[in-house]
Amino acid sequence: MSRNLVIQAKNLGLTFQTNDGPVHALKDVNLEIGKGDFVSFIGPSGCGKTTFLRVIAGLEEPTSGQITVNGMSPDEARRARAYGYVFQAAGLFPWRTIAGNVKLPLEIMGFPRAEQEERVKKVLQLVDLEGFEKKFPWQLSGGMQQRASIARALAFDADILLMDEPFGALDEIVRDHLNEQLLKLWARTGKTIAFVTHSIPEAVYLSTRIVVMSPRPGRIHDVIESPLPRERPLDIRDTPEFLEVAHRVREGLRAGHAYDG
Amino acid sequence: MKSVLPILTVVAAIIALWYGAAVWLNSKWVYDQAARAGVEVSFTEVVKQTMNQERPKLPAPHQVAAELWKTTVEKKITSKRSLVFHGWITLSATLLGFAIGTGLGILLAVGIVHNRAMEMSVMPWAIASQTIPIIAIAPMIIVVLNSVGIQGLLPKAIISAYLSFFPVVVGMVKGLRSPQVMLLDQMKTWNASRAQIFWKLRLPASMPYLFASLKVGIAASLVGAIVGELPTGAIRGLGARLLSGSYYGQTVQIWAALMAAAILAAALVGIVGLIQRITLRRMGMAQ
Secondary structure, rough: OOOOOEEEEEEHHHHHEOOEEEEEEEEEEEEEOOOEEEEEEEOOOOOOOHHHHHOOOOOOOOOOEEEEOOOOOOHHHHHHHEEEOOOOOOOOOOOOHHHHHHHHHHHHOOHHHHHHHHHHHHHHHHHOOOOOOOOOOOOOOOOOHHHHHHHHHHHHHOOOEEEEEEOOOOOHHHHHHHHHHHHHHHHHHHHEEEHHHHHHHHHHHHHOOOEEEEEOOOOOEEEEEEOOOOOOOHHHOOOOHHHHHHHHHHHHHHHHHHHHO | OOOOOHHHHHHHHHHHHHHHHHHHHHHOOOOHHHHOOOOOOOOOHHHHHHOOOOOOOOHHHHHHHHHHHHOOOOOOOOOOOHHHHHHHHHHHHHHHHHHHHHHHHHHHHHHHHHHHHHHHHHHHHHHHHHOOOHHHHHHHHHHHHHOOOOOOHHHHHHEEEHHHHHHHHHHHHHHHHHOHHHHHHHHOOOOOHHHHHHHHHHHHHEEEEHHHHHHHHHHHHHHHHHHHHHHHHOOOHHHHHHHHHHHHOOHHHHHHHHHHHHHHHHHHHHHHHHHHHHHHHHOOOOO
């Protein structure tokens, strides 16, 4: 791998101490994510995919191994505002308008006011939400709220986008649409995206690389390089290449499960 | 408009019950008078005589209404017999106490939410403070402050604040802690400072809780101000009207003062409710 490495994890482990004894959320995770990659993490619940994303974000502290983000520790990267994080729920602030929500990280980071307006306008355009600036979150559909949430994560132009099942709560039609938009956005911005999902088609459709994880202890079972081209219309999902990759992912998930009976 | 009918029904029922109770409670005096004079009275005569006694056990609603009218509209508001005058005295102590109590309550809540030591040390005292009957502690506050030369409005306001800070502390602690973990994590990903988390997340999120507390708090403030007027020798204020009324057996005056206090409380809670609606709507949080 000669590309620029953005995220590097070596023998990463994370053990939570609970009342029922230690829980190995992550064990011996080795992974390198290059600049401009779209990496999906897929696996059953408890496989540590969200935990891994939170470790990258500096929201959880690993208990063993090393990890660097942009060559720094995750906490330093967080302080340097290296990434935008999109949570499972849109998590918009109900007392702020859509524009106000997108502006929030910019206010916190101390961007000049004029630039704030400019950036809000730009990213709302990027997610197709022009004209909704003055609406409050509850006036928007779930899909639109999640788009606003993505716009907010993009607003300060971090190179990395961490997404934790951002479309998990949406119906399939909306999800297809947002997947397509996300790919376009990725192509246009060249960001590095780490994406957690439960859905095999979603993982295969979006990613350049798919990381299949398995639970107890959470670890990487398989890493699949996608042979699909970067340009992907929605009907690519009916091609043999697509189905082939999906099959490999499914096999990987099944094997990962069989491992602990 | 749909709510008018049920409200009127309840009001009518209360007035009917009140009249019934007035007849029942005041009839004894009528019978006693009749027995003393050695005459028989018919039931209709009894009812008639229970409606207009000078010192009834329970004044009839129209007597209280007439007294209210006489002491508000017909008296100059500077007169010592004007309920508007006394109401204003009580109201000013209420508002000052409410402001002190709310400010103190919010400050304590902010401290409790941000500081573990304060959470452990302040909350038990705040709860303990509310278990002491205010009627027991009010005279001591008045006496102690009087001995250091503070009299008039402030001692009453302090008693009022003593009652109103508590609901604000409880509500604000809950409100400031109401943001979900996800939103707090979100702020962390932007490397927000504690102050930013407070001003941009915790404080706005606490607003619905604050207003719920303020409604309880302002009613408690009024109670505090009235109680604070009792030990001062009953010179001015609604509390004074209550006390002097009971000294001289002026039940009509007592009930008029009670009514005035109730109307004042309803108006204050209503105003807080209105501010709540306007604020939350402007924040986009109204339902």
